[in-house]
Amino acid sequence: MPVKIGLVGTGTVGGGCIDIIQKHREDFKRHYGIDIELVRVCSLDPAEAEAHGVGHLFTSDFHEITGDPEIDLVIELIGGTGVAHAIVTEALKNGKNVVTANKALMATAGEEIFHLADEAGVEIAFEASVGGGIPIIDPLKHSLISNEISSVLGIVNGTTNYMLTRMDEDGMPYDEVLAEAQAKGFAEADPTADVDGFDAAAKIAILASIAFNSRVVMSDVHNEGIRNIQPIDLATARDMGYSVKLLAIGHRLPEGVDVRVHPTMIPRSHQLAHVNGVDNAIYVTGDAVGETMFFGAGAGSGPAASAVMGDVLEVSRHITLGVPPIVGCTCTDELPIVPMDNLETRYYIRFVVPDRTGVLAAAAEVFAKHDVSLRSVVQEGTRERDAVNLIFVTHTAREKNIRTALAELGAMEDMLLADPTVIRVED
Ligand code: HSE
Numbered sequence: 001m002p003v004k005i006g007l008v009g010t011g012t013v014g015g016g017c018i019d020i021i022q023k024h025r026e027d028f029k030r031h032y033g034i035d036i037e038l039v040r041v042c043s044l045d046p047a048e049a050e051a052h053g054v055g056h057l058f059t060s061d062f063h064e065i066t067g068d069p070e071i072d073l074v075i076e077l078i079g080g081t082g083v084a085h086a087i088v089t090e091a092l093k094n095g096k097n098v099v100t101a102n103k104a105l106m107a108t109a110g111e112e113i114f115h116l117a118d119e120a121g122v123e124i125a126f127e128a129s130v131g132g133g134i135p136i137i138d139p140l141k142h143s144l145i146s147n148e149i150s151s152v153l154g155i156v157n158g159t160t161n162y163m164l165t166r167m168d169e170d171g172m173p174y175d176e177v178l179a180e181a182q183a184k185g186f187a188e189a190d191p192t193a194d195v196d197g198f199d200a201a202a203k204i205a206i207l208a209s210i211a212f213n214s215r216v217v218m219s220d221v222h223n224e225g226i227r228n229i230q231p232i233d234l235a236t237a238r239d240m241g242y243s244v245k246l247l248a249i250g251h252r253l254p255e256g257v258d259v260r261v262h263p264t265m266i267p268r269s270h271q272l273a274h275v276n277g278v279d280n281a282i283y284v285t286g287d288a289v290g291e292t293m294f295f296g297a298g299a300g301s302g303p304a305a306s307a308v309m310g311d312v313l314e315v316s317r318h319i320t321l322g323v324p325p326i327v328g329c330t331c332t333d334e335l336p337i338v339p340m341d342n343l344e345t346r347y348y349i350r351f352v353v354p355d356r357t358g359v360l361a362a363a364a365e366v367f368a369k370h371d372v373s374l375r376s377v378v379q380e381g382t383r384e385r386d387a388v389n390l391i392f393v394t395h396t397a398r399e400k401n402i403r404t405a406l407a408e409l410g411a412m413e414d415m416l417l418a419d420p421t422v423i424r425v426e427d
Helices: 012-032 046-051 083-093 103-120 137-141 158-170 174-183 198-211 231-239 301-321 359-369 399-411
Strands: 003-008 036-042 073-076 097-100 149-155 242-253 256-267 279-286 290-297 344-354 374-381 387-394 421-425
Touching: 003 012, 003 301, 012 036, 012 046, 012 301, 036 301, 073 083, 073 301, 083 097, 083 103, 097 103, 097 301, 103 198, 137 198, 149 198, 158 174, 158 231, 158 242, 158 279, 198 242, 198 256, 231 242, 231 344, 231 421, 290 301, 344 359, 344 399, 359 374, 359 387, 359 399
Parallel strands: 003 036, 003 073, 073 097, 256 421
Antiparallel strands: 149 242, 149 279, 242 256, 279 290, 344 387, 344 421, 374 387
16 A cells, blocks of 8 residues: 655645656655655645646645545645644644654744654654755764764855855855845845844754754744855955854753854864855764764755655655654753853954044953953955944954943944944854
8 A cells, every 4th residue: 555645835845746756656666665655735826736747636725635534644845834834733633644844843833743743653754944955854863863962063054155155256245146146046035034044043943952852942043144244254254264154053062052043254174164055064073973064955846855755755664664653852851042142252243433533442442341352453444435344353252241342332423334243253
């Protein structure tokens, strides 16, 4: 008996999954002894189903999938936390296994979803929610299980990595590079989720939860995006021997889990510094394995469908062999989230200030007052005649002190002509 599949969402990723099933169903039977049959597809657009040759399986009502007693496994690929939440929870309650690519859902409602899966004795798998086609969730749950993971560092947003790469290599200003990313279809018309770091925050919440065996939700993640980054920041970082990446960071510290997303300087000699364009990579350090990196395409039809179908086949194998769910929720510990204020690191801070006597001295005085020791100061002109870039690099300083100093400088009259650019250094 084939494992019966219902698919919700026939867009880029869903279409890729349909294509894989059609192309490789016979191979799956021959190679793995698993037969899967797509029995229903649901979306808002019947033309998408037609385009992939499954118009005869189309429904616009997801209940015809989540409520169909014949269906063993539901693939949810519509994203978001609204209808997708209803689809996933209803499917689980009805005893169906679920495969999803939905990072926002898993990073906000993961606990509820695991609980429902546990109650129903079914599986929830979500490899495609982080890193597109890169296998990372399965390796963390299986291959690296003998390790205590000390850190997970990820370049997990292709759009922003593309933008930073263009600014670095071609000196393109932020607005131009954003327009280009939108024209190429990487960035959405509303680019907020990518450029403000929300997409990466959901992904590191998922990775940190698994790596550190402790639930991390999206709201636990301090996130800053790349809106204030300009080519001058990339060029200055390069002179200092660093690359700038929107890094998703998770560290297991003695006092808890340190989890954050922000523009970060990493040494140009680090493997992650060489991950450019829309590529993604996740760098994992474990006590037995040491350092290991997972690299590949973080988005796109084929890569994301590859990750989804990997989950579908593994869960189908369990269904076929009558194996109960092997790995459910792994968040067995309750580690505290380390407050961002406690962070101690080095900072690159660029101000745009009026070119006037005393401005540099005043800024330096505010830093000194808040116990922020400066390592270097550089002044560079801007396109505006009366404004200059004032770039400070600090010695190791406390986040709380940096923020207090920035707030004080921001409140000074005629001081900052734009929001400061803050890049933390991860050595
Ligand atoms: N918007 C994401 C990115 C892809 O730019 O990497 C989907 O997770």
